[in-house]
Amino acid sequence: MPSTAIQNTQYDPATRVLSVWFVPTGYRYDYMDVPLATYTAFRKSSSKGRFFNEYIRDNYTYRRVA
DSSP states (O other): OOOOEEEEEEEEEETEEEEEEEETTTOOEEEOOOOOEEEEEHOOOOHHHHHHHHHHTTTTTEEOOO
């Protein structure tokens, strides 16, 4: 199901960095030390925005990527 809040995601299991691109800005944020299980659940969730807000946003260190 497409998300109205999240444009795209990418996960690197070697570094455990989750990259998230947001609608409508297109800005990318990298979230550090995200477990693979969390990313897998995120990808399977029916509401990406709700899952992100509840389980990722305030739980991991992040940085905005230019």
